Amino acid sequence: xxxxxxxxxxxxxxxxxxxxxxxxxxxxxxxxxxxxxxxxxxxxxxxxxxxxxxxxxxxxxxxxxxxxxxxxxxxxxxxxxxxxxxxxxxxxxxxxxxxxxxxxxxxxxxxxxxxxxxxxxxxxxxxxxxxxxxxxxxxxxxxxxxxxxxxxxxxxxxxxxxxxxxxxxxxxxxxxxxxxxxxxxxxxxxxxxxxxxxxxxxxxxxxxxxxxxxxxxxxxxxxxxxxxxxxxxxxxxxxxxxxxxxxxxxxxxxxxxxxxxxxxxxxxxxx
Amino acid sequence: xxxxxxxxxxxxxxxxxxxxxxxxxxxxxxxxxxxxxxxxxxxxxxxxxxxxxxxxxxxxxxxxxxxxxxxxxxxxxxxxxxxxxxxxx
Numbered sequence: 001x002x003x004x005x006x007x008x009x010x011x012x013x014x015x016x017x018x019x020x021x022x023x024x025x026x027x028x029x030x031x032x033x034x035x036x037x038x039x040x041x042x043x044x045x046x047x048x049x050x051x052x053x054x055x056x057x058x059x060x061x062x063x064x065x066x067x068x069x070x071x072x073x074x075x076x077x078x079x080x081x082x083x084x085x086x087x088x089x090x091x092x093x094x095x096x097x098x099x100x101x102x103x104x105x106x107x108x109x110x111x112x113x114x115x116x117x118x119x120x121x122x123x124x125x126x127x128x129x130x131x132x133x134x135x136x137x138x139x140x141x142x143x144x145x146x147x148x149x150x151x152x153x154x155x156x157x158x159x160x161x162x163x164x165x166x167x168x169x170x171x172x173x174x175x176x177x178x179x180x181x182x183x184x185x186x187x188x189x190x191x192x193x194x195x196x197x198x199x200x201x202x203x204x205x206x207x208x209x210x211x212x213x214x215x216x217x218x219x220x221x222x223x224x225x226x227x228x229x230x231x232x233x234x235x236x237x238x239x240x241x242x243x244x245x246x247x248x249x250x251x252x253x254x255x256x257x258x259x260x261x262x263x264x265x266x267x268x269x270x271x
Numbered sequence: 272x273x274x275x276x277x278x279x280x281x282x283x284x285x286x287x288x289x290x291x292x293x294x295x296x297x298x299x300x301x302x303x304x305x306x307x308x309x310x311x312x313x314x315x316x317x318x319x320x321x322x323x324x325x326x327x328x329x330x331x332x333x334x335x336x337x338x339x340x341x342x343x344x345x346x347x348x349x350x351x352x353x354x355x356x357x358x359x360x
Contacts, residue, residue, distance in 0.1 A: 058282045059275040187329030189351045
């Protein structure tokens with residue numbers, strides 16, 4: 001199984017020109033490398049572990065994990081980010097099987113027939129450019145309305161997903177994609193900064209497959225690194241699902257001025 | 272009232288079930304909100320600093336500002352000032 005992880009900062013499509021050209025090129029090269037890997041593997045279904053930004057989750061109802069079981073997934077219009085407004089083809093039978101399997105395995109994810117995708121999912125898919133022949137099964141992880149699922153629980157979810165995808169693949173060629181992170185801030189002071197030390201610590205642990213070290217990161221650590229940092233939960237899910245395999249970096253830009261974030265993209269799979 | 276109730280109101284009027292009503296009759300929607308009078312006044316005044324200090328979720332407040340025609344520069348200026356430690360004396 002091929003897996004990848006990437007940031008989904010809206011600057012990438014809204015104002016790409018704000019970052020140095022070399023950063024723009026490196027980022028797009030990273031997406032191209034992911035695309036090549038997924039295509040070479042014949043990926044026909046992509047399970048996307050992602051965050052969203054108040055298009056499904058709200059204080060009134062905030063589930064820790066939501067699996068999109070719809071036949072297709074509507075897109076929340078974000079034209080100011082230069083993203084297409086369309087629908088993404090889902091895989092209802094696989095998504096439903098994942099829900100049922102997770103229930104048997106002791107998880108209780110929510111499920112939605114109308115899970116709306118925003119830039120957290122749409123931006124990476126747009127830049128990945130796999131085309132409409134690839135079905136999408138979104139798994140939204142609550143990273144915005146506390147209490148949030150623990151990193152340990154995200155790790156366990158990833159391990160459970162790996163078992164289920166092996167058993168319930170139903171002849172599909174499935175890939176995994178994590179989006180979000182790494183350290184960044186949204187709507188709060190510090191929006192133009194990231195936390196280099198946090199990113200280094202997190203990525204070093206992911207690179208080594210040291211998920212015990214990752215799970216030792218606290219919510220306070222993530223708050224201090226920026227409120228958007230909680231999205232690293234998605235990376236933990238995918239990293240856990242891909243163990244014991246180690247990722248290789250496709251891009252590693254500590255900070256892209258103009259984009260207010262680092263750029264980090266990883267790939268698990270054949271070199 | 273709780274920060275969660277304030278955040279939920281901001282979500283309802285920007286992306287939720289009150290978005291259309293708020294666009295057409297904002298004062299009426301605010302008047303009907305189950306919030307404190309201080310919060311309702313801050314909403315009427317579009318007082319981002321006051322809403323920030325009331326515990327509004329940053330993302331919800333950012334979207335509220337955008338829905339009210341505010342730009343990001345003003346938003347971040349207001350909340351940075353609201354977040355700054357106050358001097359005494």
